[in-house]
Amino acid sequence: MTDMSNVMETGNDPEESAEKPALEFRNIVHAYGSVVAVKDLSLSIAPSETVCLLGPSGCGKTTALRVAAGLETPSTGEVWMGDRQLNGGARDVPPENRHIGLVFQDYALFPHMDVFQNVMFGLERMAERERRERALDALSLVGMADYAETYPHTLSGGQQQRVALARALAPKPAVVLLDEPFSGLDARLRDSVRDKTFHALRQSGAAALMVTHDAEEAMYMADRIAVMKEGRLVQVGAPRELYQQPNTPFVASFFGEVNRILGVVQGGSVETAVGVLPAPGLSNGAPVEVLVRPEALRLTPATVDSIGPGYAKVLSARLLGRTSLVHLCTCKTTGEELHLHARVPGSYLPVEETIQAIELDQSQAFVFPGGAAK
Numbered sequence: 001m002t003d004m005s006n007v008m009e010t011g012n013d014p015e016e017s018a019e020k021p022a023l024e025f026r027n028i029v030h031a032y033g034s035v036v037a038v039k040d041l042s043l044s045i046a047p048s049e050t051v052c053l054l055g056p057s058g059c060g061k062t063t064a065l066r067v068a069a070g071l072e073t074p075s076t077g078e079v080w081m082g083d084r085q086l087n088g089g090a091r092d093v094p095p096e097n098r099h100i101g102l103v104f105q106d107y108a109l110f111p112h113m114d115v116f117q118n119v120m121f122g123l124e125r126m127a128e129r130e131r132r133e134r135a136l137d138a139l140s141l142v143g144m145a146d147y148a149e150t151y152p153h154t155l156s157g158g159q160q161q162r163v164a165l166a167r168a169l170a171p172k173p174a175v176v177l178l179d180e181p182f183s184g185l186d187a188r189l190r191d192s193v194r195d196k197t198f199h200a201l202r203q204s205g206a207a208a209l210m211v212t213h214d215a216e217e218a219m220y221m222a223d224r225i226a227v228m229k230e231g232r233l234v235q236v237g238a239p240r241e242l243y244q245q246p247n248t249p250f251v252a253s254f255f256g257e258v259n260r261i262l263g264v265v266q267g268g269s270v271e272t273a274v275g276v277l278p279a280p281g282l283s284n285g286a287p288v289e290v291l292v293r294p295e296a297l298r299l300t301p302a303t304v305d306s307i308g309p310g311y312a313k314v315l316s317a318r319l320l321g322r323t324s325l326v327h328l329c330t331c332k333t334t335g336e337e338l339h340l341h342a343r344v345p346g347s348y349l350p351v352e353e354t355i356q357a358i359e360l361d362q363s364q365a366f367v368f369p370g371g372a373a374k
C-alpha cells in the first residue's frame, strides 16, 4: 500500500492560487460496516476545474462521490465547498441544500415529464420566467433544445445523458458530480456524448468531479486525474504527468497495456532485451521491473538473421486501424525467450517470421524497484 506522504497533488494546484477550492475532501474515511471503502482521502477541486477519480472496480470512487453529494455521511473527515463546511460535527448540510449537480450512470430522468419539465424540476425556487430561461439555456448548452417537448423513453441513451447533464447544470451549481456518465452508451455514441459533455462543462464554468474506470476517458475529460486503489489516492496530477511519470507499476499499467521485463541494476542502469535504461538511485544488484509501453518499441527490418537483445522475430502482426499490433519474440539477457507487444503506425505491417530491429523510446519505459529478478 502506498504511503499517503508520497502522494502529491501537482499541476494546477488550487493551493497555489488565491481562490478557495470549489470542493475539498479533508481526510475522509468512510466504512460500510467492516469494509473501509475510502481511506484518508484529501483532494481539492479548483473552481472550473474538472478532476477525474480513476481506479478499478471497488476502489471507492463512487463512495467518495456520494460523500461529496451528501448521500453518505463519512465516518471521519470533512467536505468543504469554498468557505462552507458541508459535514463534520453538527454542520451536516443535506444533499438538496449543497448546490451540487448530480449526473449518475442511469440518468434518472422522470418518465412522466417531458425533457423541458425534467430540466425545470430542480429550479422550483425561482420565478417562472427565469426557470424557463434557465432550462432552455441548459438544454441549448448540451444541444438538446429541439427535444424540449419529447418524453425520455423516446430518446437514445446519449440524448438522455445530455438531458441529465442539462438538468444538473440548469441551477448553475458551483460543482457537478458525474458517476460513470458514459458507461451505458455504445462506443461511437460515447465519443460524441463525451465531447458534448466536455464542452458543456467548460462553458458552464462549474467545477466537476467525475468517476470513471476508463483511463482514456479520464485523460479526455480531466484537467487532473486522481488515481485510487483500495480506497486510497495513489497519484494525482495532470493527465500527461501521470502518463509520462507514473509513480508505481499500478499507475503505469492502468494507462494501457505494458510489457513487463524483470532485471537487475548494474552500475546505475538496467540492461534489457530492448535496450539499456537508467536506474538512478538504485543500488547494484537491486531487482527491478521495467514496464515498457507497446508504443515505445519502434521496429525496422533487421539486417541480421537471428534474434538477440535489440532484435526480435515477428510472431504475428495485426492491422488495428491507425496502429498495428505486432507480437514479437526476443531473448532476455539470460537467453530465455521473451514475448513482447509492439504498437507501430498502421502503415507498417511486418511480415511474420521476419527479424526486426527494436529501437526503444525511453520516455515510454519505466523502471521500478522490486519484482522477482531472473
Ligand SMILES: Nc1ncnc2c1ncn2[C@@H]1O[C@H](COP(=O)(O)OP(=O)(O)OP(=O)(O)O)[C@@H](O)[C@H]1O
Pocket (backbone or CB within 6 Å): 032, 035, 036, 037, 055, 056, 057, 058, 059, 060, 061, 062, 063, 064, 213
Ligand atoms: N452500500 C454499501 N454497503 C456495503 N458495502 C458497500 C456499499 N457500497 C459500496 N460498498 C463497498 O465499498 C467498496 C467501494 O465501493 P465503491 O462503489 O465506492 O467503489 P467503486 O470504485 O465506485 O466501484 P465501481 O467502479 O465498481 O462502481 C467496495 O468494496 C464495495 O463492495
